Amino acid sequence: MANGAALEQNTTAIWGGGRQPFGVSYGKMMMWFFLLSDALTFSGFLTAMGLYRFKFETTWPVAENVFTHFPFLHGEHPLLFVALMTFILILSSVTMVLAVNAGHKMNTKGVVLWLGLTIVGGFTFLGSQAWEWYHFINGDKGAIMAEDGTVMYFTPVDGEGEIISVYELITGQEKPHGDHSEFKTADMIAAFGLNDNMTLRMPGKGTEEGPITLSREDARAVMKNASLLQGAGMRANEYGNTLFANFFFFVTGFHGTHVFSGVVLNVIIFINVLMGTYERRGHYEMVEKVGLYWHFVDLVWVFVFTFFYLV
Amino acid sequence: MANNNAYPSEHHDSPEGTKWIWKVFWILLIVTTVEVVLGIIKPPALTDTHILGTTLLNVIFIVLTLGKAYYIVAEFMHLGHERKNFIWTITLPIVILIPYLTFILLTEGGYLNSMMNM
Numbered sequence: 065m066a067n068g069a070a071l072e073q074n075t076t077a078i079w080g081g082g083r084q085p086f087g088v089s090y091g092k093m094m095m096w097f098f099l100l101s102d103a104l105t106f107s108g109f110l111t112a113m114g115l116y117r118f119k120f121e122t123t124w125p126v127a128e129n130v131f132t133h134f135p136f137l138h139g140e141h142p143l144l145f146v147a148l149m150t151f152i153l154i155l156s157s158v159t160m161v162l163a164v165n166a167g168h169k170m171n172t173k174g175v176v177l178w179l180g181l182t183i184v185g186g187f188t189f190l191g192s193q194a195w196e197w198y199h200f201i202n203g204d205k206g207a208i209m210a211e212d213g214t215v216m217y218f219t220p221v222d223g224e225g226e227i228i229s230v231y232e233l234i235t236g237q238e239k240p241h242g243d244h245s246e247f248k249t250a251d252m253i254a255a256f257g258l259n260d261n262m263t264l265r266m267p268g269k270g271t272e273e274g275p276i277t278l279s280r281e282d283a284r285a286v287m288k289n290a291s292l293l294q295g296a297g298m299r300a301n302e303y304g305n306t307l308f309a310n311f312f313f314f315v316t317g318f319h320g321t322h323v324f325s326g327v328v329l330n331v332i333i334f335i336n337v338l339m340g341t342y343e344r345r346g347h348y349e350m351v352e353k354v355g356l357y358w359h360f361v362d363l364v365w366v367f368v369f370t371f372f373y374l375v
Numbered sequence: 376m377a378n379n380n381a382y383p384s385e386h387h388d389s390p391e392g393t394k395w396i397w398k399v400f401w402i403l404l405i406v407t408t409v410e411v412v413l414g415i416i417k418p419p420a421l422t423d424t425h426i427l428g429t430t431l432l433n434v435i436f437i438v439l440t441l442g443k444a445y446y447i448v449a450e451f452m453h454l455g456h457e458r459k460n461f462i463w464t465i466t467l468p469i470v471i472l473i474p475y476l477t478f479i480l481l482t483e484g485g486y487l488n489s490m491m492n493m
Contacts, residue, residue, distance in 0.1 A: 086461035087385035107473045111480040118484025147411040158400045349383040359451045370440040
């Protein structure tokens, strides 16, 4: 406590020297320095992912084969849902600037409206992320895991590497929208044995000739000791390299945690605004400080969007 | 109770009104739309051209992303309107450290890849 009191005394005379360094208040500057360190943490995550993407260049799962769902729409819609999430976050960033702007004019009603909408945007984004995690974890097409842990997809021998779902291999019909039936390894191996036109391919973009596809003979040898893999977890995932799901969970999870804490901060400030705390204080700089954090969350998503989903 | 909150930051005027906010919104929205459209159609002319160790399409994505980041930081976070020495205090560590880290890790990633294929 003694330490805290000393700190308060020191900052009372505007940072001790009677003058604000850089013309920025203590709280706002510390928020900037925190965001600076947080930016380095996120770049640590993204560059670590880059390291493994470069290492497993030919077999790293292609995001547009993985994130293909859109609510209420059938078929495959790569990128659309993430684009919607990006849009939600940009919009909530705009409402946050409008809240800060209203705060500068001491317009309490404006701050309540725009900060309220920002909180709604934050919850919408979190909901979208939960939806995406749900589909990622449940899986889509299913794959096999070879004895050595390599994940491979089914593909026709005479095809161009299109991915055949386990559902289609076993039942012979196209996988219905939103189907999550679980199959047995034995049934999969039996269906594979009967279907002479089916082989295996590696995940990823492959080499210049396209995805790396096994010959029917090699695929039969692999299938002898293969097991069925549906869905995704930390130990294995049907999309390919284990690290792919690990990075998905950590990068989007760490970002989601930031969004969640941003929403919590916004709610606290929102309550303070309603109670008239900043009206009495004479300025709304607190809205500006949480606004900085909120924009940072948007900023990070811009990079996650590019380096996880686009590139 | 004397505290720090009695002294807000010095005020730097933003342009009047809210027009500039919506302008930045449209810039961010249009750039994102361009990225998504390019990501979906993947024009062969852009994916087949290689530049700076990757495809031209990826280079375009990265440039557009940095452009979006600039608008968020400079306008929404208001950093562009702070004092010059504060702007440099915040941006220099980022501008130096992140490209450095990226360079090291991607180079090592490429090396690990070449070792796997031996």
